[in-house]
Every structure is written in C-alpha cells, then in structure tokens.
Amino acid sequence: MKRNHQTYFLASLGCAKNTVDSESMALLLNSAGYRPVEDPHKADVMIVNTCGFIHDARQESIEVLQDLSKSKKRGQILLAAGCLPQRDAELITQAVPKIDGLLSTRRWMQIVQFIETIRSQPSSHALYDIPPDNMPSLEPGGVLRxxxxxxxxxxxxxxxxxxxxxxxxxxxxxxxxxxxxxxxxxxxxxxxxxxxxxxxxxxxxxxxxxxxxxxxxxxxxxxxxxxxxxxxxxxxxxxxxxxxxxxxxxxxxxxxxxxxxxxxxxxxxxxxxxxxxxxxxxxxxxxxxxxxxxxxxxxxxxxxxxxxxxxxxxxxxxxxxxxxxxxxxxxxxxxxxxxxxxxxxxxxxxxxxxxxxxxxxxxxxxxxxxxxxxxxxxxxxAFVGREMQVLIDGAGDGISIGRTYRDAPEVDGLVILAGETEVGSLVNARITQAMPHDFTAEIIP
Incomplete structure (x- = not known):
C-alpha cells in the first residue's frame, strides 16, 4: 500500500558500499510512496545507515542516532540500519533507548516491510531483523545497486x-x-x-x-x-x-x-x-x-x-x-x-x-x-605540462574541481581548474602545477 503522506530522512555513514545500500533503500521507499526530506524533524521515519567497522565509526553512528533520538517526536520512527545492528545490536539499544528498529546490512531490501511491521505492531521494545552470522546478504534483482x-x-x-x-x-x-x-x-x-x-x-x-x-x-x-x-x-x-x-x-x-x-x-x-x-x-x-x-x-x-x-x-x-x-x-x-x-x-x-x-x-x-x-x-x-582528461566533480566560485584517471573519488587527489565547467563532463586540460596529492590545470579550448 502506498503512503504518499509519509516522509523519511536517511543519513548514510561509512564507505561507498554503504552509500549504494542507502540509495537502494531510498529507491524502495520512493517506490512505496514515501517522500525524502532533508530535515529529520519533518520526517515520519528517521533512518541511519550505520557503519560498524571500527570503534570510531561505531561511535559516530551512535552519536548520530542519539542526536536524532533527543529530538524524536511522538509518532516518529527511528531506525538503525546497516552494519552496526549486525555487529552490535546491544550497543545500540543501550545507547539509544528510543530506537524503534534495527535492520541488518544484510536485510536493507526489507526496509519498507520493516517500517510497516513496526507501525502495525507498536511495542516498547525495538524490533530486530538481524540474520544469523552464517547467512549471506540477499541480493534481489530489479533494484538498482x-x-x-x-x-x-x-x-x-x-x-x-x-x-x-x-x-x-x-x-x-x-x-x-x-x-x-x-x-x-x-x-x-x-x-x-x-x-x-x-x-x-x-x-x-x-x-x-x-x-x-x-x-x-x-x-x-x-x-x-x-x-x-x-x-x-x-x-x-x-x-x-x-x-x-x-x-x-x-x-x-x-x-x-x-x-x-x-x-x-x-x-x-x-x-x-x-x-x-x-x-x-x-x-x-x-x-x-x-x-x-x-x-x-x-x-x-x-x-x-x-x-x-x-x-x-x-x-x-x-x-x-x-x-x-x-x-x-x-x-x-x-x-x-x-x-x-x-x-x-x-x-x-x-x-x-x-x-x-x-x-x-x-x-x-x-x-x-x-x-x-x-x-x-x-x-x-612528471605530469606537469601534460594534457590529460579531467572528469568534473564540482564547480562554483569561479573554479572547477575534477579528477584524472589516476584518482578515485573520495580517497585520491583532485584537479583544480580556473573557470566553471559542467559537472559530469570530461574535459581536456593541461597540468600546470603538481602537489603531493592534487594538481592545478587549465582547460584546453
């Protein structure tokens, strides 16, 4: 059943693999009639796709959940999804007593049904969907990953x-x-x-x-x-x-x-x-x-x-x-x-x-x-003076930011170019200056 009046806020923490899961959950929610909002206070459902890899990541996830919990209103649902529920569900329930549900990273595809179950079965305790350790992730077809x-x-x-x-x-x-x-x-x-x-x-x-x-x-x-x-x-x-x-x-x-x-x-x-x-x-x-x-x-x-x-x-x-x-x-x-x-x-x-x-x-x-x-x-x-293709990731304030083939997004270096160019375009540029991680370059007309 579509709930066109329902809204959701989704915070995605951790690596790019988590980001993909967040995008897939958003697609499922949108298809079910939910509407995304940027302000968690205006959301009927608040979701944090957590990271549980190392201590600092777990701590960040808990802090985000706690911040949302403090401002949680009557009728709002707060969910912890992703890696931390699978890694340490008890940590979440102890640190965030207002949590309504914990959805494992292996069960992201159940997000809509999980929300509906919570709505239909109000409880003072958090609802869990966490599979056994030896159970693999489900990878259903038909959802853009x-x-x-x-x-x-x-x-x-x-x-x-x-x-x-x-x-x-x-x-x-x-x-x-x-x-x-x-x-x-x-x-x-x-x-x-x-x-x-x-x-x-x-x-x-x-x-x-x-x-x-x-x-x-x-x-x-x-x-x-x-x-x-x-x-x-x-x-x-x-x-x-x-x-x-x-x-x-x-x-x-x-x-x-x-x-x-x-x-x-x-x-x-x-x-x-x-x-x-x-x-x-x-x-x-x-x-x-x-x-x-x-x-x-x-x-x-x-x-x-x-x-x-x-x-x-x-x-x-x-x-x-x-x-x-x-x-x-x-x-x-x-x-x-x-x-x-x-x-x-x-x-x-x-x-x-x-x-x-x-x-x-x-x-x-x-x-x-x-x-x-x-x-x-x-x-x-060694690349100064060379012509290279640059993929433009952002533009504003009179400059563009991009990357060469040598740089993966988020983890490697950047190319800084004078002038604003269309985001997502590939341009030819000449490298003018090298730094330990980044380059400056000029676009070749």
Missing part, C-alpha cells in the same frame, strides 16, 4: 567476504560472499549508461572474488569482458578493492587492451613484511606482489597504483615496520592510505591484544606518510 555522484557511479557487484583477515570484522558483519547475477549487474550498467554516467566504479568487499560463489572462475574478468561490450559509451570503468594473489593474467591483459577499463589498480596490501601478513591471515608472498606489479607496469605503462597499509599491528616490530618503509620506497605507489591498527573484539586477531602503544602507532603513521608524500609529489611532477 548504484550510487550516482556527479558524472560517476559506484556499482556494487557483490557483498560479504570469505577472507579471514585477522584484524577485520567485515565477515562478521556482512557474512559470506554473495555475488550478484551478472545479468543484473549489466542491466544496472546499461541504466547508468543511459543516465549519462562517465565513470563506473566497481565495488565489493573483494572485487576479485566476484562470482566465486556462483561457480565462476576469474569472474571479475568475465564480468568486465561483458561490460565493455554492453556499455561502450561509458568511457571510464574503475576497479576498487582487489585482493593480493587474485590479479590474474587475464585481468591484466584486459586492462591493458581495453580503452574503457582505466589503468588504475586499488590493491590493499595492508603490510609488506611476510611475518606480519601471516599473523594477519593475509597473502604473504611478497615476491608475487613484486612480480605482479612489475608485470602490470610493463604491460600497462600508464598504470596508477593505490594501496592501503595498517601500522601498529600487534606483531609489527621496529624491524618489520622498517621493512614496510623500505617496500614503500621500492614500489613508489601513486596513492597510499594508511591507518593505525584498531583492536576489534571477536576478530581472529583479538587474542593478540593491542600491545603497540598509541604513541608508537602515530609515530609510525607519520613516518610512513611523510615518505609517501615525497614519493607522490615526485610522481605527480
């Missing part, structure tokens, strides 16, 4: 994860891998092509594991081969969240030969010392990493490399940290994100404790990022 931002769109190809990384709570939250049907992904890609999207960003907990649960071998390559045929007018297709050891020769050759698949690789390595990686339950063959990256740079000369490292892991000694610094200097990544270790109860690494002091973690983080800033600046200076 994308989030459009300007000329770019995140497209989710799978959810869940079967890796056993010791520091990570994602398998506890998301459950085992659940790949979407290829035809559903391609249907979404066609919709995005018709919408004029210029950049398609494929995301999952592990994109290189796409299709493993469907019986596909090298499923990501199969998907990409189909995609470039299905959406030939989308000029940029970007890969995020790949996994060491699963970059196949087929994928490398496809990236090298396709004009659409960007020469950009996001390969979160997490560390570079084999003993630390083993204790993380991560792939520890660093010779494979070196060989694969060398092969890729040989076949894809324009390749931009991004990685992520964790510093201060319980088994990281001074010597092992020095090995991480040496590896960073050796490989010379174009982009590097680094984080201090966050102790997570319930993970495989929890028995190791958290022996590295916060002071040492911060010192190591600063050392690593100082080295990376020097490398990134040297890498960027």
């Amino acid at each position: 994308s989030a459009i931002q300007g000329g770019s769109a995140y497209l989710k190809i799978a959810d869940g994860c079967r890796r056993g990384c010791a520091y990570c709570s994602i398998p506890l939250i998301k459950g085992p891998v659940s790949s979407r049907k290829m035809e559903d992904i391609l249907a979404d890609a066609r919709v995005l092509e018709q919408a004029g999207v210029q950049e398609l960003i494929l995301i999952a907990q592990d994109t290189t594991d796409y299709g493993s649960d469907l019986g596909l071998k090298d499923g990501l390559s199969q998907l990409l081969e189909q995609m470039v045929r299905e959406v030939p007018s989308i000029p940029w297709i970007r890969l995020m969240y790949t996994f060491p050891g699963y970059i196949t020769d087929r994928l490398i050759d496809l990236m090298a030969s396709s004009r659409q698949i960007l020469p950009y690789l996001d390969l979160p390595l997490q560390h570079a010392h084999p003993d630390v990686l083993k204790s993380m339950h991560r792939p520890s063959d660093m010779e494979w990493v070196r060989g694969t990256l060398a092969k890729m740079r040989s076949k894809i000369p324009a390749l931009a490399l991004r990685t992520t490292f964790i510093v201060g892991y319980p088994t990281e000694t001074d010597e092992r940290f020095s090995a991480l610094l040496d590896f960073t200097r050796e490989i010379r990544f174009d982009h590097l994100g680094a984080f201090t270790y966050s102790f997570e109860p319930g993970t495989r690494g929890a028995p190791l404790g958290d022996p590295v002091s916060e002071e040492i973690k911060q010192e190591r983080l600063q050392q690593l990022m100082q080295i990376q800033e020097e490398i990134a600046l040297e890498n960027n200076r």
Whole structure:
C-alpha cells in the first residue's frame, strides 16, 4: 500500500558500499510512496545507515542516532540500519533507548516491510531483523545497486567476504560472499549508461572474488569482458578493492587492451613484511606482489597504483615496520592510505591484544606518510605540462574541481581548474602545477 503522506530522512555513514545500500533503500521507499526530506524533524521515519567497522565509526553512528533520538517526536520512527545492528545490536539499544528498529546490512531490501511491521505492531521494545552470522546478504534483482555522484557511479557487484583477515570484522558483519547475477549487474550498467554516467566504479568487499560463489572462475574478468561490450559509451570503468594473489593474467591483459577499463589498480596490501601478513591471515608472498606489479607496469605503462597499509599491528616490530618503509620506497605507489591498527573484539586477531602503544602507532603513521608524500609529489611532477582528461566533480566560485584517471573519488587527489565547467563532463586540460596529492590545470579550448 502506498503512503504518499509519509516522509523519511536517511543519513548514510561509512564507505561507498554503504552509500549504494542507502540509495537502494531510498529507491524502495520512493517506490512505496514515501517522500525524502532533508530535515529529520519533518520526517515520519528517521533512518541511519550505520557503519560498524571500527570503534570510531561505531561511535559516530551512535552519536548520530542519539542526536536524532533527543529530538524524536511522538509518532516518529527511528531506525538503525546497516552494519552496526549486525555487529552490535546491544550497543545500540543501550545507547539509544528510543530506537524503534534495527535492520541488518544484510536485510536493507526489507526496509519498507520493516517500517510497516513496526507501525502495525507498536511495542516498547525495538524490533530486530538481524540474520544469523552464517547467512549471506540477499541480493534481489530489479533494484538498482548504484550510487550516482556527479558524472560517476559506484556499482556494487557483490557483498560479504570469505577472507579471514585477522584484524577485520567485515565477515562478521556482512557474512559470506554473495555475488550478484551478472545479468543484473549489466542491466544496472546499461541504466547508468543511459543516465549519462562517465565513470563506473566497481565495488565489493573483494572485487576479485566476484562470482566465486556462483561457480565462476576469474569472474571479475568475465564480468568486465561483458561490460565493455554492453556499455561502450561509458568511457571510464574503475576497479576498487582487489585482493593480493587474485590479479590474474587475464585481468591484466584486459586492462591493458581495453580503452574503457582505466589503468588504475586499488590493491590493499595492508603490510609488506611476510611475518606480519601471516599473523594477519593475509597473502604473504611478497615476491608475487613484486612480480605482479612489475608485470602490470610493463604491460600497462600508464598504470596508477593505490594501496592501503595498517601500522601498529600487534606483531609489527621496529624491524618489520622498517621493512614496510623500505617496500614503500621500492614500489613508489601513486596513492597510499594508511591507518593505525584498531583492536576489534571477536576478530581472529583479538587474542593478540593491542600491545603497540598509541604513541608508537602515530609515530609510525607519520613516518610512513611523510615518505609517501615525497614519493607522490615526485610522481605527480612528471605530469606537469601534460594534457590529460579531467572528469568534473564540482564547480562554483569561479573554479572547477575534477579528477584524472589516476584518482578515485573520495580517497585520491583532485584537479583544480580556473573557470566553471559542467559537472559530469570530461574535459581536456593541461597540468600546470603538481602537489603531493592534487594538481592545478587549465582547460584546453
């Protein structure tokens, strides 16, 4: 039944994968007759799509819920959706006593029915929809699994994860891998092509594991081969969240030969010392990493490399940290994100404790990022004077902000251009100045 008079406010926290789930929930609510509002005080239903990955993210989610709870009026419904209900429902109910419902990240597609159930069954206690840990996410067809931002769109190809990384709570939250049907992904890609999207960003907990649960071998390559045929007018297709050891020769050759698949690789390595990686339950063959990256740079000369490292892991000694610094200097990544270790109860690494002091973690983080800033600046200076395509993400106050193929949205650098240009357009520009993360450029008429 449609409720045209019903309104909702939806706050989305956390990563791009969460943003896609929020957009999908909004589509379902809109189809059911609900209307979005920007002011939570004017909403009949207030929804927070939470993040539960690490302590700081959980704290932010609780604070947002508490703020909404304080101003909650009679008849309003307050829901916690997303990762935190699956990770720690009790934390929410204790911290936010006015909460009406907790909807797991694996059950986002039940948002409309969940709201209707709460309305039809008033209770002094919160209603739960939280599946068992071993139950995968449902991925129904017919719902666009994308989030459009300007000329770019995140497209989710799978959810869940079967890796056993010791520091990570994602398998506890998301459950085992659940790949979407290829035809559903391609249907979404066609919709995005018709919408004029210029950049398609494929995301999952592990994109290189796409299709493993469907019986596909090298499923990501199969998907990409189909995609470039299905959406030939989308000029940029970007890969995020790949996994060491699963970059196949087929994928490398496809990236090298396709004009659409960007020469950009996001390969979160997490560390570079084999003993630390083993204790993380991560792939520890660093010779494979070196060989694969060398092969890729040989076949894809324009390749931009991004990685992520964790510093201060319980088994990281001074010597092992020095090995991480040496590896960073050796490989010379174009982009590097680094984080201090966050102790997570319930993970495989929890028995190791958290022996590295916060002071040492911060010192190591600063050392690593100082080295990376020097490398990134040297890498960027090589592009001064070159002509490059720039995708415009924003414009105003006499300038435009965009990105080259070397930069993923939200995590990498920007290009600052004089003059205001249409958001979502691809323009040719000449790089005029390089900074450690960003460029300035002038549009070529």
